[in-house]
Amino acid sequence: MMALSRWSIVSGEGSRLRALTTIVLVIVAIALMASRSFAQERPESRSFDLVGHVLDEGGRPLAGAFVALAGSDWGSLTNEDGRFLIPDVFEGTVELRAEQLGYETLEWRGYVQVQEPVELRLSARAIVLEGLNVVTDRFRARRNGTATSVRWFDRTALATSVQNTALDFVTTRAGLTRYSCNGRYSTSCLMVRGRLAEPIVYVDEVPVIGGMEYLEAIQPHELYMIEVYGAGRHIRAYTPQFMERAAKQRLHPIALLF
Secondary structure (H helix, E strand, C coil): HHHHHHHHHHHHHHHHCCCCCHHHHHHHHHHHHHHHHHHHHHHCCCCEEEEEEECCCCCCCCCCEEEEEEEEEEEEEEECEEEEEEEEEEEEEEEEEEECCCECCEEEECCCEECCCEEEEEEEEEHHHHHHHHHHHHHHHHHHCCCCEEEECCHHHHHCCCCCCCHHHHHHHHHCEEEEECCCCCCEEEEEEEEEECCCCECCCEEECCCHHHHHHHHHHCCCCEEHHHHHHHEEECCCHHHHHHHCCCCCCCCCCC
16 A cells, blocks of 8 residues: 555656646747747848037037047047047947047937937137137247148048058158168158258157157047148157147247247
8 A cells, every 4th residue: 555655656746747848848838939020120230330420519510529429439530520430339328428629528429320310519728729729829830830841640630641650651741762771860761851850859859769650550530730841850749638738828939940
């Protein structure tokens, strides 16, 4: 009698186990069919190129502004029309950061999708922007008062350049020819009026030893302005950080005696 009872108990437990297993398998099967159906209705999203424009408060395009995905350095510089392009963005809500010297940094959050351009408007930092205009005029006056030839390149030209390095930018845009040499401070020289000359390079008003190598190590958009004097004998480069400080202080550029 005891043996029969044990068998009945074991048999009952086995039946319940098989029933439970069957229920689980049915649930899994239903879930798989539902997921396949959902996948057919909602195709996998693909990345696209996010495009847009950066404008000031008056609707004017801002060239050379940097736009990036928030929390990342993956971004784009705006061209002359204020247009930017960030590749490999997925449809959905994203956060963008837009920066431009003289303007407040913009943190933008919104929904993006294919063929829907984004418009970003930056608010001016009046004191800095006014200071930039003042300092820019003072640099222009210095160039005009210098008794030698001068080539000048602004932020827009640098930010939209196709050259890989600032040195390539200078030699290409100023029509200079670069040669290897054993200079006093650099291993690069320029051909100036039929002779090899080692340029004196200033960065933010400070002379830089190995200045040509410095220009070769940075990209054009990392600079705000470049001045080339005397067919390349004298090159002066300025960073955005320096120009912001100069704007706040209303800098008077030092006189150049050539």
